[in-house]
Amino acid sequence: MNAREEILARVRSALVDVTQPDPVLDVPIDWEYGRPVAMPDVLDRFVEMCEDYKATVVRCGSAEVPGRVAVLLTGAGVRSVVLPARLEPSWRQAVEAAGVAIHDDEPPLSRTELDAIDGVVTAAAVGIAETGTIVLDHASDQGRRALTLVPDTHLVVVRSDQVVPSVPEAVVRLSGAVAEGAALTWISGPSATSDIELSRVEGVHGPRNLLVLLVE
């Protein structure tokens, strides 16, 4: 018997006491999945929770986004950025106009090249208000995972219609992308550790600066 067959046989013989073959009938789960939560101040809460995790959050109208992107980047001392292929063209123009050097990921940049770039600007897939979380599904306006990992500053633009109150609502919104095989990255504040005497330190390996632009 190979390992697969043997492990499955062990599992089956361990479960001889289970007589109902249908898992759903055997163990009911008393939980309403994807239940919406009423949260009238959802955007305020999102901002508050992002800031609680030491992200910098700026709110603006959609016309202001390109200007804000440029100001946020230069304000953070970012002199070079990598931009995903399908980023909104007006943001790109504003970054260029601000004198920030732009790198494209075509052909894909090496790890060492990415390590020499200061920042990255992306869109997002979902924001979660109750936890201050931003989820990327790495669509073409967000780029592959390494782009938002190696550079030290990540500026992420979140639209207000992408922000949901709770984790269950986010999981519902993300299920389509996952079914298509997309990788997800859930981000709550900048990289952090509490491994030394439980003293929180922001910034270990991931981007140490997380800038969030919330577009209303």
Place this chain on the structure above:
Amino acid sequence: MSTPRSSSPPLRSPEQLHGDPAVSTDAARRTPAPPAGTYLGMPRFQKNAREQLANEQLRKNLRHATGTIRAKRADRVAEVPEWEELRLAGEAIKNRTLRHLDTYLVQLEESLTRAGATVHWARDAAEANRIVVDLVKAKGVDEVVKVKSMATQEIELNEALEEAGVAAWETDLAELIVQLGHDRPSHILVPAIHRNRSEVREIFLREMKQYGTPAPEDITDDPAELAGAARRHLREKFLRAKVAISGANFAVAETGTLVVVESEGNGRMCLTLPETLISVVGIEKVLPTFADLEVFMQLLPRSSTGERMNPYTSMWTGVTPGDGPQEVHVVLVDNGRTNALADPDGRAALRCIRCSACLNICPVYERVGGHAYGSVYPGPIGAVLNPQLRGIEHEIDQSLPYASSLCGACFEVCPVRIPIPDMLVHLRKQVADHKRGPHVESTAIALAGWVLSDHKHLELAERAAALAARALPHTTHLGPLPWPASPWTRARDLPMPPQESFREWWRKNRGEERR
């Protein structure tokens, strides 16, 4: 090459687990040597605990750390009005999965394969290590980067790789402290909880330069500076690594999605940058559907680090073309899990999502720390999990069900409602049955059975006790008695038997009334 693990000498004491770099540096090795000896050779918990309790610094570090996390967890749990419903849902989802594990494992394998991953199955630690070593050797590399993973610690993968000439680098800050400190982890979530900042500084100064980018000579013990040194030390390894090894917090059967929950970004580095990713996953980590994550992504961060959400969570489904590792392997490991599954009263331990809330709340763990438990799984969950995964042949595993006061706090905080105290009692019975023989306790119970089986026997025993009491007229309590009563009376005082039994008193004073 070091000797095979099976012939390693047993640990003399857990003190060695704190590492003595003077004896453990070995020039032929590629990574810092862990302490000598094996977990299974360790003495029983109670003996280890006594030695750990003498370490005042350890107790101070632990009290501070567990107290801090406990308070954070309580705050974050209190924010969620439906917390109890979430716990019940987590319990039910895990029960459903475990009771139909074969179905979900086959489904997981299909989904992973469809998504471009290669699935391997490993009956035990040796087989899992062999699979990983072969995969790594096939890539022609001599180093790998690792995401913190309980499963790879359980199977002692790092040492298997070391023996095959491959350096496995831990990239979680606490795991790096443990690895560079020639040490073993003492907590599931914060494995270097027993170390304070000045110890970490010394370890970094002494060890980093031997294995890569050194720590700055003028580094202080400020945690931010220490984290900065780890960032620089590991960055060069991340940038050149071709193979990464991870575990997984969850594996979704429906989609083939693996999930790693972390804080520092070292996980993202490992899961994203190398060309090949090998994930070692215990068979109990499977969840039926992607939607189930809405329950566990609420339960785990709040229970574990006491955060609303951990900084980073990565979810990946096999190979994503053009993004991240293009060769993805998943090793599904049994290593004793089916033993636990076979006991309907022990099965619940497999619900564990390794949050460590039970460690932080446990009055025993808080005082003795993780090393006394002789396993990578310490604390209350370790006390129930280890004897089930490893069996109760060894002294350490026989002693673990007694490493508890049965206060019940661990159940109260468990996000998947594992009835740890009930299971400890259940395991104590198994250990007692296993050790059953002509022992004092069983002889005493047999004697008591004879005495209580007939009122004549009882009266005889009472008369004997009364005679003994009259022989010592001025004694009020019986203190420590000689063997065989010594184990019981060492910590307990017995009242003197009465000089006259109730039956005798009744016959004397009320006997006529009845007639």
